[in-house]
Amino acid sequence: MKENASADGGRRAPNPKRRSARAERAILDAASELIVEVGFARMTMEAIAARARVGKQTIYRWWPSKSAVVLDVFTHLTGEKAGQPLPDTGDVATDLKTVLRATVDEFTTPAMDRTARAFTAEIQHDTELAVQIGERLVSPGTEVYKERLRSAVDAGQVRADADLELAVELLTGPFQKRWLLRTAPLTHTYAEDLVDMVMCALRP
Amino acid sequence: MKENASADGGRRAPNPKRRSARAERAILDAASELIVEVGFARMTMEAIAARARVGKQTIYRWWPSKSAVVLDVFTHLTGEKAGQPLPDTGDVATDLKTVLRATVDEFTTPAMDRTARAFTAEIQHDTELAVQIGERLVSPGTEVYKERLRSAVDAGQVRADADLELAVELLTGPFQKRWLLRTAPLTHTYAEDLVDMVMCALRP
Amino acid sequence: MKENASADGGRRAPNPKRRSARAERAILDAASELIVEVGFARMTMEAIAARARVGKQTIYRWWPSKSAVVLDVFTHLTGEKAGQPLPDTGDVATDLKTVLRATVDEFTTPAMDRTARAFTAEIQHDTELAVQIGERLVSPGTEVYKERLRSAVDAGQVRADADLELAVELLTGPFQKRWLLRTAPLTHTYAEDLVDMVMCALRP
Amino acid sequence: MKENASADGGRRAPNPKRRSARAERAILDAASELIVEVGFARMTMEAIAARARVGKQTIYRWWPSKSAVVLDVFTHLTGEKAGQPLPDTGDVATDLKTVLRATVDEFTTPAMDRTARAFTAEIQHDTELAVQIGERLVSPGTEVYKERLRSAVDAGQVRADADLELAVELLTGPFQKRWLLRTAPLTHTYAEDLVDMVMCALRP
DNA sequence: TATTAATCGAGACGGTACGTCGCGTCTTGCC
DNA sequence: GGCAAGACGCGACGTACCGTCTCGATTAATA
DSSP states (O other), X not given: OOOOTTTSTTOOOOOGGGOOHHHHHHHHHHHHHHHHHTHHHHOOHHHHHHHHTOOHHHXXXXXXXXXXXXXXXXXXXXXXXXXXOOOOOSXXXXXXXXXXXXXXXXXXXXXXXXXXXXXXXXTTTOHHHHHHHIIIIIHHHHHHHHHHHHHHHHTTSSOTTOOHXXXXXXXXXXXXXXXXXXXXXXXXXXXXXXXXXXXXXXXX | OXXXXXXXXXXXXXXXXXXXXXXXXXXXXHHHHHHHHTOTTTOOHHHHHHHHTOOHHHHHHHXXXXXXXXXXXXXXXXXXXXXXXXXXXXXXXXXXXXXXXXXXXXHHSHHHHHHHHHHHHHTXXXXXXXXXXXXXXXXXXXXHHHHHHHHHHHTTSXXXXXXXXXXXXXXXXXXXXXXXXXXXXXXXXXXXHHHHHHHHHHOO | OOOOTTTSSSOOOOOGGGOOHHHHHHHHHHHHHHHHHTOTTTOOHHHHHXXXXXXXXXXXXXXXXXXXXHHHHHHHHHHTTSSOOOOOOSOHHHHHHHHHHHHHHHHHSHHHHHHHHHHHHHTTTOHHHHHHHIIIIIHHHHHHHHXXXXXXXXXXXXXXXXXXXXXXXXXXXXXXXXXHHTSSOOOHHHHHHHHHHHHHHHOO | OOOOXXXXXXXXXXXXXXXXXHHHHHHHHHHHHHHHHHOTTTOOHHXXXXXXXXXXXXXXXXXXXXXXXXXXXXXXXXXXXXXXXOOOOSOHHHHHHHHHHHHHHHHHSHHHHHHHHHXXXXXXXXXXXXXXXXXXXXXXXXXXXXXXXXXXHHTTSSOTTOOHHHHHHHHHHHHHHHHHHTSSOOOHHHHHHHXXXXXXXXXX
């Protein structure tokens, strides 16, 4: 039970009820713009504060690091469709193609591209952030795929003994690799070919 | 009117013939150690210079950035087996498992893990470096896989109409994703399961 | 379209009201000590900052150069007696001797000697500083001499038609030359002989 | 008899007979130009070497420091008239005025002005140089004045009991002070007034 | 006249200090 | 008490020169 506020490093917990909504929005907007304009690495806390016309302390009061700010930006970007289940028309191949094509479109926009890259880069040396990303974005993302595949198993379109965890990796891993290493462009055709190939491995 | 073309101003290219082998080795060694000890992000040019007992200018003379130094470290790490063809015992599944198990072992060592992560992070906002990495490491790495798969096609173990480029991605993409996002540990069993699953998709 | 006037780029003037008195004192003290210990040329901004336990930026925020810092040190050294009028016992020769003897004593202390030398050196290639020195130290210093000589004219001890500007130079120029070029030691006797000689030229 | 060349610090004395006249001239010319163009402080050994199209070692082989190079430049500038006796028309006041007017002209040229300032500055923290300057320039310079004054004593134009050392200081000190501190411009009129005033003090 | 060792131009080297940038913390009024 | 503003101590940046140390390529005094 922490009661001595100044004993634990002088870090008094701020009162969220008094938080300025205006400042929060301005900070997230500024960060969002800057990450697209200059990228994560060249974006500085100082620049965020300046563009948001906000004191630096106001940022540090509510977020522990630059990554944390951008995590919030990212969450807002992808937030709405986070837990959304995948479409289920009855044909798993069609549905997966629909989803992957949409993902191609998403990762082709500069905002998403740069922000996602920034994260993938950042979690390589920020374990804390990696855990958060894993829990808030990766796991839920994987789960909706697994859910759709389970439904496909029930429909007899996927082998019952298939390792679904691995199956999801087979769908998303190549996609991510191609995007990260820029080995080849992400296209709708690619999304379809990928699903076709993976379905070969999953069909009963 | 004597024109002092070389008197001041711009970056005259240094003469590689005069390069100090001693300094180069010391710098690469220092960088190699530091990347393991503190990680790429916390490793500074100043620290490399200090540990290598070298002037900072000597680093900047030969490498444009920290990334470039580490690229050389990395190249030396993986260099020897760069173009090495994959084993060919006649059974493609066995051979791929052998290779992927070895890769698991490799990416489990701190030196490789940290250096590779540093790179994957860095090439997200350093396009120049991305190109170099692509040409010097990724492409050759992919090529040896494709070569082995071509041999498997000839042996009738892989469908003749399979997209080998995609096939390689199917093997390495999931692996890379699991490693990068740390969604699950890399084990020999995983390597084997992955090969088995992919072979389902590739068999005639 | 929001214009980020203050976001980046140029030198925004710092607000003197927020200036840290503690830092200012520490910097001047450190500079004062260092100039005596190692001399102006070998004194570095880095050393001042380190000794004052101050960030380099804090020095550069308030002073444009090393010279400017030392100018402040010097001003504080001589500051108190800057505008002080010369003694007036009724006998101008006696009074000038008193003053010049005191000046000999002053320029014989290491602190004054080294600081004053540093300045005389520095104003040779720092015109800005030269102007400041001229206005803040040299002119006021000359003026008090002229004032005393005017009083001597009134008392009939100095010719009414004497060029007092030149008279002051006659008193201080030889003194300064001997000190600067170290042609001979500065002594009380020298001060007295100098006054005697100059008085020959000034008496009615 | 020094025979073990490498024992005394590895500094083999260079053989002046093999010295390249071309290099020496080029170095002195380059230094001479640079001191006028950028001033002593901003002139670097590197720039001298570059402009003279000479290796840095060639400079360091023959001169121990930047000051030493400029000392040679200066010596060449003033060299020819170094020990030259002052004119002696029979009237000491006239002769002194002639000389001081010439000195005014000399110190009004940029080359002389900047070089002389550089020296006066430099000898404030380079004792070695100060001694050399004293012996090679200041003392001889003073001596010719004293010689002329001695002649004036013989001619009955100057008091026999006058301290000639001090008399020379009275002539040159004010001049130097005005020049160094730029308190007022150096003019022919000033030179004449100065001589007149000093003669008041020296006449029998 | 040929030899040969020192000087030459060039510039890489280990260093020190520069002046700037951005960090994360601290301080000062204002609302 | 949160806020905008921004000064602070600090650490690293990338650059400029320092004075020393190789490198061939002249080059000039001897053999």
